[in-house]
């Protein structure tokens with residue numbers, strides 16, 4: 161038997177950093193997250209030998225214990241004393257180290273998939289707990305719906321799907337280290353988005369209110385290191401996006417727009433400026 165699982169990219173409609181925790185140096189976050197229909201595809205199969213085999217078309221990615229999928233499956237095998245083997249082929253479509261949570265989404269998809277393949281009967285909560293050992297965004301990705309996420313990323317409250325729209329994703333030609341951005345983050349003078357209002361806008365299904373309240377407290381830090389991120393954001397607004405924002409710790413910037421011809425205009429405008437541009441939909 162083989163299982164196919166999609167691993168969609170996430171965007172942070174809102175990301176606030178509340179404080180740096182004394183005890184472990186991690187940051188306390190408040191986020192509103194949503195998924196879009198740009199996705200990796202995982203093909204998961206049982207194999208006769210007691211091993212985890214990861215393969216991917218993205219040849220630069222690790223396929224050993226550094227791969228998030230490997231880590232997630234290894235935790236499941238260890239935790240439940242499973243001596244069966246599994247192979248996973250990852251067809252990578254989500255840009256890597258981009259702020260789009262590709263690796264986290266792959267890990268979550270592997271957890272959902274192995275739960276089905278081996279009929280483990282694990283609840284979402286159990287999958288989230290295992291996933292959280294792999295990375296901050298994995299619990300969110302296990303849910304995959306629009307959600308309000310708090311703590312270090314472990315508390316996920318599902319929200320109604322964000323108001324439908326086109327999402328233009330622009331990934332500049334460099335990557336950003338989440339660890340470095342967090343390490344250099346200055347809490348003093350940080351601009352905090354109004355996450356309550358943003359969350360409210362989604363509950364109320366109010367697109368205009370949502371675009372007014374998107375915001376990312378990490379944007380400034382990444383833009384200081386990489387001014388092109390601000391440039392992309394400004395261009396998106398100039399070409400007619402209702403809102404434009406950096407996702408996660410960047411460097412991908414996304415633009416939101418309900419009108420398709422305007423979305424196309426933004427897409428075409430940015431394609432002349434950056435190589436990697438996608439026009440996608442939100443997930444219902």
Ligand SMILES: C[C@](O)(CO)[C@H](O)COP(=O)(O)OP(=O)(O)OC[C@H]1O[C@@H](n2ccc(N)nc2=O)[C@H](O)[C@@H]1O
Pocket residue numbers: 172175185186187188189191259264294295296297298311312313338339342343407408409
């Ligand atoms: C910023 C986001 O993109 C928002 O969606 C994610 O939280 C980042 O998720 P990620 O890349 O999977 O991050 P992780 O691998 O969990 O963490 C990378 C590093 O970021 C820092 N980190 C991460 C999450 C958090 N709440 N506080 C932190 O300070 C830690 O130094 C950590 O070692």
Ligand SMILES: Nc1ncnc2c1ncn2[C@@H]1O[C@H](COP(=O)(O)OP(=O)(O)OP(=O)(O)O)[C@@H](O)[C@H]1O
Pocket residue numbers: 221222226227228229250255256257258259260261262263264266267297338407408409410
């Ligand atoms: N399955 C995977 N897919 C992508 N990257 C992976 C995977 N497994 C391990 N990695 C490593 O994780 C790092 C971050 O990749 P990823 O695409 O998840 O970052 P990201 O989009 O910035 O995530 P986030 O938004 O959660 O910060 C890469 O440097 C990559 O080598």
